[in-house]
Amino acid sequence: MTDFNFVRENEKKNGDRNDSLRSPHFAGKGEKAENNVHVRLENVSLTYHDKTAETLALNSLDFDVCRGELLGIVGPSGCGKTTVLSIISSIIKPSEGSVLIDGINAEERRNVCGYMLQRDELFPWLTISQNVLLGAKVKHMKGRKDYAYALLDKYGLGDFKNRYPQQLSGGMRQRVALIRTLATSPEILLLDEPFGALDFQTRLRVVEDVHAIIKSEKKTAVFVTHDISEAISMCDRIVILSARPATVKKILDLSAIKELAPLERRESPLFQKYFEDIWKNLQNKKD
Amino acid sequence: MKNTLNCSPEHKKYLGKLKRKHIAVSAMRWGLLVLIIAVWELLARIGAIDSFITSCPSRIWETFISLCEDGSLFTHAGVTLYETVVSFLLATVFGTLIAIGLWWCDTLRNVLEPHLVVLNALPKIALGPIIIIWVGAGTGAIIVMALMISLIITVLSTLNGFMEVDKGKLTLMDTMNATKFQKLVYLVLPANVPTIISALKINVGLCWVGTIMGEYLVSRAGLGYLIIYGGQVFRLDLVMTSTVVLCVLAALMYACVALLEKLAYKKFGKA
Ligand SMILES: Nc1ncnc2c1ncn2[C@@H]1O[C@H](COP(=O)(O)OP(=O)(O)OP(=O)(O)O)[C@@H](O)[C@H]1O
Ligand SMILES: [Mg+2]
Numbered sequence A: 001m002t003d004f005n006f007v008r009e010n011e012k013k014n015g016d017r018n019d020s021l022r023s024p025h026f027a028g029k030g031e032k033a034e035n036n037v038h039v040r041l042e043n044v045s046l047t048y049h050d051k052t053a054e055t056l057a058l059n060s061l062d063f064d065v066c067r068g069e070l071l072g073i074v075g076p077s078g079c080g081k082t083t084v085l086s087i088i089s090s091i092i093k094p095s096e097g098s099v100l101i102d103g104i105n106a107e108e109r110r111n112v113c114g115y116m117l118q119r120d121e122l123f124p125w126l127t128i129s130q131n132v133l134l135g136a137k138v139k140h141m142k143g144r145k146d147y148a149y150a151l152l153d154k155y156g157l158g159d160f161k162n163r164y165p166q167q168l169s170g171g172m173r174q175r176v177a178l179i180r181t182l183a184t185s186p187e188i189l190l191l192d193e194p195f196g197a198l199d200f201q202t203r204l205r206v207v208e209d210v211h212a213i214i215k216s217e218k219k220t221a222v223f224v225t226h227d228i229s230e231a232i233s234m235c236d237r238i239v240i241l242s243a244r245p246a247t248v249k250k251i252l253d254l255s256a257i258k259e260l261a262p263l264e265r266r267e268s269p270l271f272q273k274y275f276e277d278i279w280k281n282l283q284n285k286k287d
Numbered sequence B: 001m002k003n004t005l006n007c008s009p010e011h012k013k014y015l016g017k018l019k020r021k022h023i024a025v026s027a028m029r030w031g032l033l034v035l036i037i038a039v040w041e042l043l044a045r046i047g048a049i050d051s052f053i054t055s056c057p058s059r060i061w062e063t064f065i066s067l068c069e070d071g072s073l074f075t076h077a078g079v080t081l082y083e084t085v086v087s088f089l090l091a092t093v094f095g096t097l098i099a100i101g102l103w104w105c106d107t108l109r110n111v112l113e114p115h116l117v118v119l120n121a122l123p124k125i126a127l128g129p130i131i132i133i134w135v136g137a138g139t140g141a142i143i144v145m146a147l148m149i150s151l152i153i154t155v156l157s158t159l160n161g162f163m164e165v166d167k168g169k170l171t172l173m174d175t176m177n178a179t180k181f182q183k184l185v186y187l188v189l190p191a192n193v194p195t196i197i198s199a200l201k202i203n204v205g206l207c208w209v210g211t212i213m214g215e216y217l218v219s220r221a222g223l224g225y226l227i228i229y230g231g232q233v234f235r236l237d238l239v240m241t242s243t244v245v246l247c248v249l250a251a252l253m254y255a256c257v258a259l260l261e262k263l264a265y266k267k268f269g270k271a
Helices: A002-013 A015-022 A031-036 A081-088 A106-112 A128-132 A134-138 A145-154 A170-182 A200-216 A228-234 A262-267 A269-283 B009-045 B057-069 B072-104 B106-121 B124-135 B139-163 B167-175 B180-191 B193-218 B223-232 B236-268
Strands: A037-049 A054-066 A070-074 A096-101 A113-116 A188-192 A220-224 A237-241 A248-253
Touching: A037 A081, A037 A220, A054 A081, A054 A096, A054 A220, A054 A248, A070 A081, A070 A200, A070 A228, A081 A096, A081 A113, A081 A188, A081 A220, A096 A106, A106 A113, A113 A170, A113 B167, A128 A134, A128 A145, A128 A170, A134 A170, A134 B180, A145 A170, A170 A188, A170 A200, A200 A228, A200 A262, A228 A262, A228 A269, A237 A269, A248 A269, A262 A269, B009 B057, B057 B072, B057 B236, B072 B106, B072 B139, B072 B180, B072 B193, B072 B223, B072 B236, B106 B139, B124 B139, B124 B193, B139 B193, B167 B180, B180 B193, B193 B223, B193 B236, B223 B236
Parallel strands: A070 A220, A070 A237, A113 A188, A188 A220
Antiparallel strands: A037 A054, A037 A096, A237 A248
């Protein structure tokens, strides 16, 4: 406990460093930066308890996600990336610290989050169209059908509406899961390695599409991946987490290539530089 | 099956072979039944077995006809069928409801589970005298008897299915902010259609056991009563006829559940 407090105190003293960590786009503009924060993690720690052990997964995380920003999270396997998303969506409560959405307790804003899990979790007894509309049904949202069907058509699943998930390939299932998340039009998208089961071609295309959707609909998104080049090709900023217990190792600002589309970014000279930066940070445990 | 018209000759051959095999198997099934009946009848006719002790197919048939003519067969079969169907429905409905309650409330489940397991291990016939004293010697006692036998196993197996619902899918419901009731309706129940159906299948058998056992203990009517009565007055024809009718009724009820299973799988896909 005292350790956390100590770190916290230290950060408070070191005020300006903290500020630049939080909102780099608007550093120095004070109030405006505050208004633009959509999700804020304050000193979030989490310990898992079970019968055999307690596991400290997150160790006082502090970062912001700005409105309309696509924030990437990279880190070694098992470091706590999924846990971060579960905390933002209020599925689990932080052991310490708090999460604020629009400046209020995240738990009261649960409804604005759309969370796409690492596994597709499609229900085998529902057809594709019923699966896609499940979220809308649970949230009592009317008239989402046309939008969901349009998305299915757009992603080449139009002919599979009445099939069952077992009849689809892994990549198709993952697209269905993404559409299920989008179908309720959440303000904040939480994506947990959403492209894991896609082949490279589809992956490039879906990355392009998802990037376009998030940007055109002005959604805020937190995007977890283990693929460094994917993170660089999509995100506005990238949070690099250390091995468990996760701490923020570095926040990389990609505003220099912000205007480029994912495929164009891969050709940018800066791409390699960012890649090496992240790679180095993921390699050495202590620096 | 839709495209048998435009399939290759080899595939046609394969399908033909499959069909012939199917026909052969069902011919042998019925053949075996006919053979048993014929041998039984023959042995009785030539006096190799005493048909007073073993009865024989022709005498069973005569008894069946005479029971039909005076209408008593319908009364007795009706009584037993009624008791079985009622206890079957009660066991299924209450079993599932209790399982839902225990799934809903963790504390209740943790408290009650060991008690249920012990109750399940108890041979229910031992409760016969208690049931008769509490409920009275009548149809009620028979239904309670059948319920005791099938209810607890229904609760335990259904609850087991409920608890085994995939954790990831429950998390998915959490991400959608689903209430506990929504989790139940959209996830837990549909995921357990196979569990519930297999509980139904077991229940059909158990309820027959329960009603016949109950009738042995208390009744004035029913197939179980006919069997006991026939045994006491040494009318083996009556015992055998009642047993055959019982067999046919149980098979019919099982067929109904199998049909239900088919419908459910059609509705819920290959869950
Ligand atoms: N329910 C749980 N109970 C106990 N420990 C858990 C639980 N869930 C996760 N953990 C532990 O917390 C740590 C972080 O898990 P998390 O799933 O967040 O990692 P991750 O970064 O998403 O990993 P991956 O990249 O493999 O998906 C892991 O070391 C894991 O062992
Ligand atoms: Mg994960």
